[in-house]
Amino acid sequence: MKTNERSGTQPTASDVARAAGVSRATAARVLGGYGYAGSEARELVLNAAKRLGYQPNQLARSMATGRTKTIGVVVADIENLYFARAIRAITDTANAKGFDVVLANTDENVDLERSAVRVMLAKRVDGLIVSPASSVEVDHLVEARKMGCPFVLLDRRVPILQADSVAIDNFAAAHEAVSAFVGAGHKRIALVSNSSLQGGQKYLTSPVRERLEGYKAALQDAGIRVDSKLAIFGAGDNDNLARKVRNLCQSEERATAFLAVTSAVALVILSVFREVGLSIPGDVSLICFENADWTIAVTPPLTVISQPIKELASAVTERLIGRLEGDLTSPSKETLLAATLISRGSVNTPSLD
Amino acid sequence: MKTNERSGTQPTASDVARAAGVSRATAARVLGGYGYAGSEARELVLNAAKRLGYQPNQLARSMATGRTKTIGVVVADIENLYFARAIRAITDTANAKGFDVVLANTDENVDLERSAVRVMLAKRVDGLIVSPASSVEVDHLVEARKMGCPFVLLDRRVPILQADSVAIDNFAAAHEAVSAFVGAGHKRIALVSNSSLQGGQKYLTSPVRERLEGYKAALQDAGIRVDSKLAIFGAGDNDNLARKVRNLCQSEERATAFLAVTSAVALVILSVFREVGLSIPGDVSLICFENADWTIAVTPPLTVISQPIKELASAVTERLIGRLEGDLTSPSKETLLAATLISRGSVNTPSLD
DNA sequence: CTGAAAGCGCTAACAA
DNA sequence: TTGTTAGCGCTTTCAG
Numbered sequence: 001m002k003t004n005e006r007s008g009t010q011p012t013a014s015d016v017a018r019a020a021g022v023s024r025a026t027a028a029r030v031l032g033g034y035g036y037a038g039s040e041a042r043e044l045v046l047n048a049a050k051r052l053g054y055q056p057n058q059l060a061r062s063m064a065t066g067r068t069k070t071i072g073v074v075v076a077d078i079e080n081l082y083f084a085r086a087i088r089a090i091t092d093t094a095n096a097k098g099f100d101v102v103l104a105n106t107d108e109n110v111d112l113e114r115s116a117v118r119v120m121l122a123k124r125v126d127g128l129i130v131s132p133a134s135s136v137e138v139d140h141l142v143e144a145r146k147m148g149c150p151f152v153l154l155d156r157r158v159p160i161l162q163a164d165s166v167a168i169d170n171f172a173a174a175h176e177a178v179s180a181f182v183g184a185g186h187k188r189i190a191l192v193s194n195s196s197l198q199g200g201q202k203y204l205t206s207p208v209r210e211r212l213e214g215y216k217a218a219l220q221d222a223g224i225r226v227d228s229k230l231a232i233f234g235a236g237d238n239d240n241l242a243r244k245v246r247n248l249c250q251s252e253e254r255a256t257a258f259l260a261v262t263s264a265v266a267l268v269i270l271s272v273f274r275e276v277g278l279s280i281p282g283d284v285s286l287i288c289f290e291n292a293d294w295t296i297a298v299t300p301p302l303t304v305i306s307q308p309i310k311e312l313a314s315a316v317t318e319r320l321i322g323r324l325e326g327d328l329t330s331p332s333k334e335t336l337l338a339a340t341l342i343s344r345g346s347v348n349t350p351s352l353d
Numbered sequence: 354m355k356t357n358e359r360s361g362t363q364p365t366a367s368d369v370a371r372a373a374g375v376s377r378a379t380a381a382r383v384l385g386g387y388g389y390a391g392s393e394a395r396e397l398v399l400n401a402a403k404r405l406g407y408q409p410n411q412l413a414r415s416m417a418t419g420r421t422k423t424i425g426v427v428v429a430d431i432e433n434l435y436f437a438r439a440i441r442a443i444t445d446t447a448n449a450k451g452f453d454v455v456l457a458n459t460d461e462n463v464d465l466e467r468s469a470v471r472v473m474l475a476k477r478v479d480g481l482i483v484s485p486a487s488s489v490e491v492d493h494l495v496e497a498r499k500m501g502c503p504f505v506l507l508d509r510r511v512p513i514l515q516a517d518s519v520a521i522d523n524f525a526a527a528h529e530a531v532s533a534f535v536g537a538g539h540k541r542i543a544l545v546s547n548s549s550l551q552g553g554q555k556y557l558t559s560p561v562r563e564r565l566e567g568y569k570a571a572l573q574d575a576g577i578r579v580d581s582k583l584a585i586f587g588a589g590d591n592d593n594l595a596r597k598v599r600n601l602c603q604s605e606e607r608a609t610a611f612l613a614v615t616s617a618v619a620l621v622i623l624s625v626f627r628e629v630g631l632s633i634p635g636d637v638s639l640i641c642f643e644n645a646d647w648t649i650a651v652t653p654p655l656t657v658i659s660q661p662i663k664e665l666a667s668a669v670t671e672r673l674i675g676r677l678e679g680d681l682t683s684p685s686k687e688t689l690l691a692a693t694l695i696s697r698g699s700v701n702t703p704s705l706d
Numbered sequence: 707c708t709g710a711a712a713g714c715g716c717t718a719a720c721a722a
Numbered sequence: 723t724t725g726t727t728a729g730c731g732c733t734t735t736c737a738g
Contacts, residue, residue, distance in 0.1 A: 009501045012731055023709045028732065035734085036707050055500065058475040059421070060731035063412050063714050078441050084432045091458055100472055102455040105444055119453055122411040147408065148362045270650045294647035297623045365715055376725045381716065388718085389723055413715035416730050709738080714731105721726075 011052040020048035031056060062124065070100045071320060072120035074130045075154070076108045081263065081292055082309060083131070086154065089313030090129060097321050099126075108133045108236070114140045121149055127320045131155050135206060150328075152320045155312065157206040157334060164323070166316040166335040170207045173305050173339035174214030174259065175221075177287045180303075180341060181257040182222040185349045186285065189224075190248060190255035191215045192265050194234040194241050211261055211289070230255055238268050245272045249284075256350035260288035263295065266302065281348030291342060300345030307339045364405040373401035384409060415477065423453045424673060425473035427483045428507070429461045434616065434645055435662060436484070439507065442666030443482060450674050452479070461486045461589070467493045474502055480673045484508050488559060503681075505673045508665065510559040510687060517676070519669040519688040521660050523560045526692035527567030527612065528574075530640045530658055533694060534610040535575040538702045539638065542577075543601060543608035544568045545618050547587035547594050564614055564642070583608055591621050598625045602637075609703035613641035616648065619655065634701030644695060653698030660692045 017027035022041050029035040030045045031054065037045075048054075062068040071094055075083045091101045102125065104116035110133050117140045120128060128151035132138060135158045142161070144151055153165035174191075181189045195208045204212070216226050232248065234241030248255055249272060260266040266288035278284050280300060288295070291306035315335055370380035375394050382388040383398045384407065390398075401407075415421040424447055428436045444454045455478065457469035463486050470493040473481060481504035485491060488511045495514070497504055506518035527544075534542045548561045557565070569579050585601060587594030601608055602625060613619040619641035631637050633653060641648070644659035668688055 014731075024732095025709055025711095025734090026707085028734095029708090032733070038707055041708080053496075053499075055471070055474055057477060057731055059412050059416050059477050060714090061733075063416055063716095063731075064733040066714075068412070078431075079434075079437050081432075081434075084437050087456075088431050088458055091456075100455075100476070101457075102453075103440075103444075104454075105441055118408070121408055123453070124410060124412050143406075146406075264646065267646055267650045274652070292647070293617065293620055294645070294650070297620045297647070298651050299627070363715095367715080377715095378717090378725055378727095379723090381718095382724090385717070391723055394724080410715055413730090414717075416715080416732095417717040419730075707738105710736090712733105712735085714733090717728100717730090719726105719728085722724085 010057075011054045012057070013054070016045060016048045016052055016054050019052060020044040032061070068100075068124050068126055069098060070102060070123070070125045071317075071324075072102050072104065072117075072123070072125040072128045073154075074104045074106060074113060074116050074120070074128060076106055076131050076133050078103070078105045082155075082290055082307070085309045086313045089310045090317050093314045093317040094321070097317075099321065106133055110134045110137045117141070117144055121147060125149065127151060127324050129154050129316055129320055132158060133205075134203070135159075136203065150320065150323045152316050152323070154316050155207060162332050164319050164332045164334075166312055166319060166337070168207065168307050168312065168339050169336040170210035170339070171214035171217070173289070173307075173341070174211040175218040176341050177259050177305055178215050178218035179222070180287065180343070180347060181259070181285060182218065182224070184257075184285065184347055186257040187224055187350075188227075188230065188253060188255045189215075189219065189257040189259065190230040190232060191259050191261070192232045192241070192245060192269060193261040194236055194238070194265050194268075195261070196235040197233040198235070208261060211259075215259060238264075241265070242268050242272050245269055246276060249273070249276050249278060255284070257285040257347070258287075260286065263288050263290040263292040263304075266295070270298065280346050283351055285347040285350070287341075287347060289339075296344070302346045303344045304342050305339050306342050308337050312337055363410075364407050365410070366407070369398060369401045369405060369407050372405060373397040385414070420479055421453075421477050422451060423455060423476070423478045424670075424677075425455050425457065425470075425476070425478035425481045426507075427457045427459060427466060427469050427473070427481060429459055429484050429486050431456070431458045435508075435643055435660070438662045439666045442663045443670050446667045446670040447674070450670075452674065459486055463487045463490045470494070470497055474500060478502065479677050480504060482507050482669055482673055485511055486558075487556070488512075489556060503673065503676045505669050505676070507669050508560060515685050517672050517685045517687075519665055519672060519690070521560065521665065521692050522689040523563035523692070524567035524570070526642070526658050526660075526694070527564040528571040529694050530612050531568050531571035532575070533640065533656075533696075533700060534612070534638060535571065535577070537610075537638065537700055539610040540577055540703075541580075541583065541606060541608045542568075542572065542610040542612065543583040543585060544612050544614070545585045545594070545598060545622060546614035547589055547591070547618050547621070548614070549588040550586040551588070561614060564612075568612060591617075594618070595621050595625050598622055599629060602626070602629050602631060608637070610638040610700070611640075613639065616641050616643040616645040616657075619648070623651065633699050636704055638700040638703070640694075640700060642692075649697065655699045656697045657695050658692050659695050661690050665690055 013028045013031055014024050017024045027045045030037045030042045094101050106113040113133050131154040153163050155167050157165045193208050219226050232244050287303045289305045291304045295302040295304050366381045366384055367377050370377040380398045383390045383395045447454050459466040466486050484507040506516050508520050510518045546561050572579050585597050640656045642658045644657045648655040648657050
């Protein structure tokens with residue numbers, strides 16, 4: 001049986017060549033858009049292709065060229081507004097540059113992340129954009145690099161990797177928010193996160209760690225003692241976190257201002273406030289990270305820290321594509337983007353109980 | 354130069370074979386997990402593979418088998434909570450069945466959808482899950498089918514395609530919500546959507562169309578005249594939609610109850626209410642589709658229609674994989690899942706102005 | 707400008 | 723059980 005037989009349903013470049021009456025190489029050249037081709041041959045091929053409904057096979061193309069024009073994106077939580085927006089922006093800028101995107105979700109779980117990276121390597125993506133779940137267990141990223149698959153870190157930094165990264169200046173953002181509280185007269189200011197503090201600070205992701213540091217620094221700069229009881233960490237479990245917040249609200253020396261590390265945390269805090277009868281901004285003040293749409297629909301509208309997600313995503317994508325297109329040598333770079341404090345109605349002078 | 358030379362960085366199955374001292378076929382058999390292999394040969398190969406850091410090349414594998422074990426997901430808006438959750442659930446169940454997922458976003462734009470589908474076909478995904486932006490322009494889906502790439506519709510139905518689909522029973526859900534309003538004594542009930550009504554109802558996506566129909570039917574069942582001024586459609590533009598809602602709120606015969614087609618629309622409505630000084634549930638009642646997290650953080654908590662997204666996504670994925678694994682013949686099936694009305698604090702008896 | 711032929715890394719008959 | 727031999731559909735020298 002000849003190799004050029006009809007193989008089933010999908011027409012191949014050979015089929016087109018035969019239908020056009022030219023050689024496979026010529027057909028392939030015009031279909032693939034490379035090499036020379038006479039104008040009449042081109043015409044013939046294009047017609048035949050249209051007639052047969054030819055669709056190029058990217059697998060075969062990648063197989064031959066060794067490049068897939070695809071970048072893999074590995075994020076911790078696609079249901080998180082912040083990452084959803086980032087993914088959206090990443091695919092937009094990648095597409096604009098001729099790259100496709102494949103996505104994987106890790107649920108903040110290192111094992112899932114490891115296997116996601118493995119799958120991407122097997123699919124031979126040209127490069128990776130990753131928001132690593134851990135700043136310690138990064139062996140799979142080291143391996144990716146070793147296999148010649150460059151990566152850029154999204155939103156999270158991992159110093160030991162010496163990798164390219166694009167993130168928010170979380171230290172400055174937290175510092176600014178806390179300073180705003182201080183400026184309004186607050187002294188007992190709480191930081192609330194749903195990350196687990198297990199194993200110590202170094203196991204926190206860099207954004208959370210840096211926000212904590214910015215928080216402490218701002219207090220110190222204002223001459224306020226840092227009270228560890230005011231820094232609350234959950235464990236991904238909202239009920240548990242709510243309990244801790246409730247305790248703090250009902251203690252003798254309750255906080256008068258709260259900085260929520262994410263909008264999801266702010267939601268938990270709001271429900272506790274309602275439950276214990278604290279009202280914003282009369283009784284307590286609140287600022288949260290992430291400018292979620294709903295924050296202007298509550299009463300009062302929330303003062304938030306808005307992050308330039310689109311810029312972040314474009315920057316990370318462009319950095320990676322830069323690497324892919326030849327810039328293998330320049331040293332790794334950590335890019336930090338500034339967040340913006342948007343003042344709305346949730347910060348006020350503390351009431352004197 | 355022999356073909357088995359070290360080609361650069363990535364070791365191939367041949368490299369492993371040579372290092373293990375067996376034939377390429379044997380090595381391939383154990384590495385690929387198919388065919389027979391003696392236990393000592395297997396041992397040898399596995400060791401060599403580990404030593405060289407062998408990673409299989411999926412491209413080559415797919416090339417040879419004709420299957421990629423990958424499904425393409427094409428959604429209208431990844432930033433939309435509803436789709437984000439669906440994507441998450443789809444990847445989870447696909448992974449559990451040994452499939453990878455590649456994702457594309459279309460922004461509700463048919464041209465982007467067309468090109469996304471084309472890319473997926475070029476990547477030779479085994480099948481597609483699509484929430485089509487249009488129920489009219491579906492030529493690319495017809496083409497996909499013709500090329501032997503099965504697809505299942507997610508959340509949206511397109512009768513003319515005669516395709517498998519899994520969606521919510523939107524008619525019943527809207528009917529139930531409106532009946533709840535009626536039961537509380539409302540007569541002037543509005544439906545608000547940000548879809549464009551341009552070109553008539555048939556251009557609406559099926560969920561919006563069916564919600565509109567359920568809304569009308571419920572009114573008729575209650576003996577209430579359907580007033581077209583009470584069905585508000587935007588055009589994706591929030592400011593414009595807000596203006597229309599404001600007009601309705603300030604007109605002589607304002608509505609006393611609002612059914613929002615999405616949580617994003619509810620946000621727009623809430624801001625208008627605040628602006629014109631209408632309070633829930635004293636002055637107006639509100640129900641919205643989508644059980645977004647924030648709906649319990651506003652005052653009062655919103656009565657919502659909760660959709661079983663996870664079940665929806667599992668069902669759609671399983672249906673597709675079923676098709677992929679041999680069930681090519683059975684007729685297409687439209688699955689409808691029931692939504693649930695969750696009563697919270699935003700529905701009340703209408704005030705008498 | 708066009709055609710012939712080799713090869714990307716793997717799977718899959720078939721023979722030994 | 724193992725090895726041999728064809729391909730999968732495309733790109734890419736290298737001659738003609």
